[in-house]
Amino acid sequence: AQSVTQLGSHVSVSEGALVLLRCNYSSSVPPYLFWYVQYPNQGLQLLLKYTSAATLVKGINGFEAEFKKSETSFHLTKPSAHMSDAAEYFCAVKEGWGNTPLVFGKGTRLSVIA
Amino acid sequence: EAGVTQFPSHSVIEKGQTVTLRCDPISGHDNLYWYRRVMGKEIKFLLHFVKESKQDESGMPNNRFLAERTGGTYSTLKVQPAELEDSGVYFCASSQETRLDTQYFGPGTRLTVL
Numbered sequence: 296a297q298s299v300t301q302l303g304s305h306v307s308v309s310e311g312a313l314v315l316l317r318c319n320y321s322s323s324v325p326p327y328l329f330w331y332v333q334y335p336n337q338g339l340q341l342l343l344k345y346t347s348a349a350t351l352v353k354g355i356n357g358f359e360a361e362f363k364k365s366e367t368s369f370h371l372t373k374p375s376a377h378m379s380d381a382a383e384y385f386c387a388v389k390e391g392w393g394n395t396p397l398v399f400g401k402g403t404r405l406s407v408i409a
Numbered sequence: 410e411a412g413v414t415q416f417p418s419h420s421v422i423e424k425g426q427t428v429t430l431r432c433d434p435i436s437g438h439d440n441l442y443w444y445r446r447v448m449g450k451e452i453k454f455l456l457h458f459v460k461e462s463k464q465d466e467s468g469m470p471n472n473r474f475l476a477e478r479t480g481g482t483y484s485t486l487k488v489q490p491a492e493l494e495d496s497g498v499y500f501c502a503s504s505q506e507t508r509l510d511t512q513y514f515g516p517g518t519r520l521t522v523l
Binding site: 299327331336337338339340341344346385387389394396397398399400401402 | 412413440442444449450451452453454457459464465468500502510511512513514515516517
């Protein structure tokens with residue numbers, strides 16, 4: 296069965312500092328991997344996705360993530376945090392391309408300190 | 410193009426009452442998914458429609474939950490009778506048949522059962 300582990304339920308960074316949100320997954324087949332973000336009082340928005348093409352994936356708002364098969368990881372990074380990045384971030388895995396549901400991690404709440 | 414919409418945004422009911430949540434997917438999206446996030450836990454899959462047919466309802470917690478998608482457009486999720494443990498945020502997502510790798514989420518319905 297697939298699963299996702301997000302290390303750290305809450306991460307705090309200073310404005311301008313590196314953002315690193317960790318995600319490890321388990322999957323019996325080559326996975327599709329996603330990062331979603333939920334801003335306060337809003338729905339889930341897709342940040343980026345890995346679908347077996349390039350291992351370094353660039354998303355919206357300056358975020359990127361790297362798929363590392365050997366480490367079963369898909370960590371999310373941003374070189375310089377902005378106050379507007381404060382939100383909850385969810386890593387999710389999907390078993391292949393077909394009609395399969397997403398399996399989510401528990402989420403990481405990112406706080407950005409001025 | 411309108412995104413996925415959900416109604417109501419919040420619902421507060423008493424234990425034993427009935428509540429019906431509605432989801433309108435993106436126009437033309439045949440796939441519709443329901444997910445739920447209980448406080449402090451991960452977002453979990455409930456069920457999946459392809460047009461009006463239930464493709465996968467393995468995540469439905471029990472028979473107090475009934476989902477329908479008459480005509481293959483909007484969907485409703487009824488909880489009857491509601492219990493305290495049903496409290497949480499219910500998300501709806503939709504995807505195109507030709508782009509199964511990307512699910513677009515609605516803002517969610519926050520359900521509180523007192």
